Amino acid sequence: MTARMKNKFTNYATLGLAGVLLPCLLYFLPRYFPRDAWTYAGIALMVPGFLLLAAARVQLGASFTVAARTHKLVTTGLYSRLRHPIYFFGQFIVIGLVLCLHTPWLLAVWALTVIVQLLRIRKEERVLQEKFGEEYRAYRARTWF
Template sequence: MKLNLATLAILLVFAVLFILQASRMPWTPAHIIGMSIAVPAFLLLIIARLQLGSAFSVQAKASTLVTRGLYARIRNPIYVFGALFIAGIIIWANKPWLLLIFVILIPLQIKRSRKEAKVLEEKFGPAYLAYKQKTWF
C-alpha cells in the first residue's frame, strides 16, 4: 500500500502543478478538447495504478493476476490511459507535431505488453488465457 500512496502523491503533485499552469492560459478549442481527453484519462490512470496495487512492477513479473476493476475489461489500462493522457496534453498544448511521440510510444507499449503477457501466461497458464480472451489489449 505504501507504493500506491507514493504513486498517488506524485500524480497529485503533478496534477496541481499542471492545473496552476493551465489556469494562466486562455481557453481555446484545443485547450478544451485536450483537457476533455487528458483529465478523464489521468483519473483512470490513477485508478488503474491503485487497482494494480502491489502487483505493479517496472520489470515484467507475475506476482498476482489482477482481473478486477478496470482490469476486468482492459489488460493494460495504464498503457491505454497513459497514451490518452499524453494525447490530451499534446492537443491541449496545440502542438500536433508532438503526436509523433506515438510513433515511438505505441510500439514500445505493444512490445512491453507482449513481454508481460508471456510472463503472466507462464505463471498463471489457463487462468491468464481465459482472462486474455475476455479483455482488450
C-alpha cells in the same frame, strides 16, 4: 523496507502525484496555452487519464512489476475490462498533451510511446501466459487490450 511497505508507498506516491499534477494542470494550462477547443479537449483527456491511471496502479498493487514472484493475476476493477489500463489511460495523457500544446510534431512522440508500450505489452503477456497458463488465456479472452 518490506515489499508490502514498498507497495503502499508506491500507491500513495502515485495518488499523491496525481493529486499534485491535476491541480497544477488545471491551474497552469489555461494561463499559458490558448483557451480554445483543442486545449479543453486535451484537458478533458488528461484529467480522467491521470485519475484512471492512478486508480489502475493502485488496483494492481504488488503485481505492478512483471518480475514480481509473488504476484497474482489481477482481474477486478479496471482490470475486469482492460488488460492494460495503465498503458491505455497513459495514452489519454499523451494525446491530451499533444492537443494542449498545439504541437503536431509531438504526434511522433505519441507514436513512439505507442510502439514502446506495444513491445512492453507483448513481453508482459508472454510472462503472464507462462506464469498463469489457462487462467490468463481465459482472462485474455474476456477482456480488451
